[in-house]
Amino acid sequence: MKRILYTAIFATVALTGCKKYLDQSPDQRSELTSPEYVSQLLVSAYPQAAHMVFTESISDNSDDKGAGEIGVENHDPYFFQDIQTQSDDTPDNYWRACYKAIAATNIALEAINKAPDQEKYTAQKGEALVARAYSHFMLVSIFSKTYDPATASSDPGVPYVTEPEKEVIKQYDRSTVANVYKMIEEDLTTGLPLLQNQYKSPKYHFTTAAAHAFAARFYLFKKEYQKVIDHANEVFPGTTIQTNLRPVNSTYRSIVDAETRGQLNNQASLSANLLLAEQYSLYGYYNIYARYRYGPSNNIMNQTVRAANVSGGRWSWLNMAVQYSADDPFLLKYATRMKYAGLNANYGDPYCITPLLTTDELLFNRAEANVMLGRYSEAITDLNIFLSQNIESYTSARNITEAKVKTFYTTTVDGSPVVPTTEEALIKTILDFKRTAFLHEGLRWFDILRHKLTVVHNTRDGQVMELKPDDLRRVFQLPKEVLGAGLELNPR
Numbered sequence: 001m002k003r004i005l006y007t008a009i010f011a012t013v014a015l016t017g018c019k020k021y022l023d024q025s026p027d028q029r030s031e032l033t034s035p036e037y038v039s040q041l042l043v044s045a046y047p048q049a050a051h052m053v054f055t056e057s058i059s060d061n062s063d064d065k066g067a068g069e070i071g072v073e074n075h076d077p078y079f080f081q082d083i084q085t086q087s088d089d090t091p092d093n094y095w096r097a098c099y100k101a102i103a104a105t106n107i108a109l110e111a112i113n114k115a116p117d118q119e120k121y122t123a124q125k126g127e128a129l130v131a132r133a134y135s136h137f138m139l140v141s142i143f144s145k146t147y148d149p150a151t152a153s154s155d156p157g158v159p160y161v162t163e164p165e166k167e168v169i170k171q172y173d174r175s176t177v178a179n180v181y182k183m184i185e186e187d188l189t190t191g192l193p194l195l196q197n198q199y200k201s202p203k204y205h206f207t208t209a210a211a212h213a214f215a216a217r218f219y220l221f222k223k224e225y226q227k228v229i230d231h232a233n234e235v236f237p238g239t240t241i242q243t244n245l246r247p248v249n250s251t252y253r254s255i256v257d258a259e260t261r262g263q264l265n266n267q268a269s270l271s272a273n274l275l276l277a278e279q280y281s282l283y284g285y286y287n288i289y290a291r292y293r294y295g296p297s298n299n300i301m302n303q304t305v306r307a308a309n310v311s312g313g314r315w316s317w318l319n320m321a322v323q324y325s326a327d328d329p330f331l332l333k334y335a336t337r338m339k340y341a342g343l344n345a346n347y348g349d350p351y352c353i354t355p356l357l358t359t360d361e362l363l364f365n366r367a368e369a370n371v372m373l374g375r376y377s378e379a380i381t382d383l384n385i386f387l388s389q390n391i392e393s394y395t396s397a398r399n400i401t402e403a404k405v406k407t408f409y410t411t412t413v414d415g416s417p418v419v420p421t422t423e424e425a426l427i428k429t430i431l432d433f434k435r436t437a438f439l440h441e442g443l444r445w446f447d448i449l450r451h452k453l454t455v456v457h458n459t460r461d462g463q464v465m466e467l468k469p470d471d472l473r474r475v476f477q478l479p480k481e482v483l484g485a486g487l488e489l490n491p492r
Contacts, residue, residue, distance in 0.1 A: 032111035038124040041111075044104040045131035046204070049097030050281040050354055051142065052442035053077075053089035054476070056295065058467070059445045059455060061435070063300050065327045066460045068293035071282075078294035078457055080467050082477040082492070089281050091142065092479040097279075098135040099161065105132040106164045126194025130206045133187035134214055134356075136160055137221075140180045142476050143490070146449040147221050152178035156488065160184075171486040181222060188215055203268040203276045209235045210275040213357040216365045221450065228369035232362050235274070239381070244359045245389045246272040246437075248316045261320060262335035266353035275357040284334030285350040289440055290324045296439060301329045304436040310408040310429055311398040313391035315436060333440050360386070361443065364434050371426045376402060379426055386433060405429050427451070449474060 032038050056062060058077035073089040076082065086092040105128040112121040112128070136158065145155040157180035159172040192211045199205045206214070212234040219227040236244060246252070246265070255261045262284070268276060283289045290296075296304075305317045320331045340348035367382035384399040391398050405425040411418045420428070431451065435444050448455060452469035459465075467474060475490045483489065 032108070035121050035124055038108050038111055038121060039127075041104055041108050042124060042127050042131065042205070045101050045108070045128060045135075046277045046356075047094065047097040047101050047135055047138065048277070048279055049094045050089060050279040050283055050352055050442075051091075051094050051138070052283050052289070052352075052354070052440065053281070053292075054083065054091055054094075055142075055442035055445035056289075056440060057292070059448055060453070061296055061300055061304075061439060061444050062294045062457065063297035064457070064459045065293055065295065065297045068295075068328065069288055069291045070293050074292040074294050080457070080465060080471075080473045082473075086479070089283065091476040095139065095143065095479055098139050101135045102132055102161050103165060105129070105135075106162060110164055122194050123196035123198055126191040126196070127206050129187040129191025130195065130211045130214070132162075133184045133191065133218075134206070136180060136187075137184050137214075137218055140177060140184075141221065141446060141449075143478055144174075144177050144180070145475055147177055147181060147223070149223065152176065152181065156490070159487070169484055172482075174487055184218065185222075188218065201268065203273055204278070206275065210357050213274045213359075213362045216362055216369075217357070220365045220369060221446075223372075225369035225372045228365055229373075232366035232369075235362060236359065239385060241359055241363055241382075242385045242388060244271040245363065245386065246270070246358070246360055248320075248390050249388075249392070249394060253316060253319045261332040265333045266335075266355060272359045273355045273357075274359060274362070275355070277354050277356050279352050279354045280349055281352045281354075282350050284336060284352045286336050287324060287330065287334075289334060290322070290328050290330035296329060297327050298329055304439055305331065307432075307436075309432065309436075310400050310405050311387050311391050313387070313394065313398045316390055316392045317436060317439075318392075331439055355441070360437055361434075364430055364437075368427065368430050371423055371430070374423075376422050376426060379430075383426075383429060383433065386437075390437065400429065402426075 032041065053073045054077045057074050058080065062078055064078070071089075072083050072085050073087065076084075083090045083092070086096075108124060108128045112118060112125050115121055139158045144157050145151070148155070153176055155177040156174040157177045158174060160175060160180050160183045161172075188211070192208070192215065195206060195208045195211055197207045199207070212231040215231040216228045219225070219231065235241070252261065252264065255264060264270065266276065267273065301321070305315050305321060309315065317331060320333075321329055322332055323329050334352055337351050337353065338348045339351060340346070363382050363386055367379040370376070370379040370382070380400055380402070387398055387400070388394050402422050402425075405428075406419055406422060409420050409425045409428050431447055434447060438444060447453070454469065455467040457465045457467075472491050477492070478487060478489050480489070
């Protein structure tokens with residue numbers, strides 16, 4: 001018997017149903033009496049809600065197309081407004097999904113700590129700790145200010161929950177971003193060495209490779225750049241990452257059928273996908289991510305997929321581009337998926353298979369870390385590896401150099417050229433490449449936060465809205481219910 005407790009902070013699955021029932025339980029998994037049962041619980045240790053709708057809508061990947069599907073999850077972030085609903089694809093729903101995933105990890109860890117033979121649960125403990133770190137990291141990245149060593153010790157964080165919820169309305173505190181990062185790092189560094197990669201469906205769990213990729217992302221946010229490189233190299237040493245990137249130049253281009261292309265990007269068989277999650281979301285439902293009114297217009301496509309880039313070549317992603325209507329261009333990255341209510345039902349819940357960690361992001365993270373450490377040649381090597389898989393008819397003539405990136409990003413002010421430093425030019429290159437590669441995937445927002453970029457949104461009636469680096473609305477609002485648990489909302 002599963003008892004579901006919805007507290008002021010999150011919904012948690014309690015596997016300790018009523019005593020009378022457990023006394024005669026036909027399903028011993030409710031008692032978590034073996035490593036296998038704990039592993040089954042950890043299937044729920046990953047957020048089953050998506051952030052792509054609201055993080056894409058608030059970013060500079062969105063434009064007012066004048067018409068299309070309008071939902072608050074798409075409209076309100078575009079207008080830099082708090083979303084006043086708890087439906088799918090909203091920040092509130094993502095908050096609850098993360099804490100529900102955290103609850104599963106805490107129940108698993110409690111069972112492990114009570115087991116008489118804890119050494120048999122090493123792999124499960126590792127997965128639970130790394131998964132707990134991941135969900136907390138995503139929460140603090142969305143609902144708190146981005147990590148800044150100068151202010152992290154005073155910026156409000158999110159509750160770091162380390163034990164199962166056993167009170168109806170438990171009181172919590174937000175602590176600080178610095179403390180949340182400290183606890184994430186403790187869970188990550190403790191759990192990673194325990195992983196054993198013994199999964200039936202490894203792409204849906206934290207393997208050692210996925211955990212190192214997550215660590216590389218975490219340390220990039222934390223600005224500990226050598227650790228980014230160290231963890232990235234643990235996944236794919238040297239240039240071996242090249243054959244494990246998304247095969248845009250080859251496999252993607254060879255597929256004609258749109259539905260197959262949409263599914264390919266999220267396949268477990270794709271080596272570029274290091275961690276996948278099944279997330280309840282309308283995002284891929286009959287291409288709604290293309291049909292939203294506020295999203296990539298032809299203008300956005302002209303800034304990304306169709307834009308000139310420093311290589312001088314043409315992005316192969318153009319072969320994945322589809323025009324839904326006159327101003328509804330999109331890339332084939334998601335496909336309609338449904339979980340039907342029964343064998344003969346014609347209704348159910350839409351969901352997405354979402355890549356949470358990929359080798360392409362890992363490559364960019366390593367490149368950026370090398371730039372920040374002044375290792376420009378290493379960064380350029382990584383960026384050329386990316387070009388080899390993403391530029392149509394690629395040859396080494398398309399490779400970038402320090403001189404090429406500085407020339408490409410030179411601007412003119414009052415008639416005089418302004419030449420960027422090598423660091424500035426390479427960072428711009430990385431951000432532009434990433435913006436194109438991860439269009440629709442919600443990752444652009446985190447680069448906007450880390451690099452303190454201003455977002456400008458326009459409307460068809462002439463309204464211009466700016467979201468500057470110091471704007472309080474760059475931090476998504478917590479669900480209002482948390483007030484009952486003693487938490488303060490983000491200032492506005």
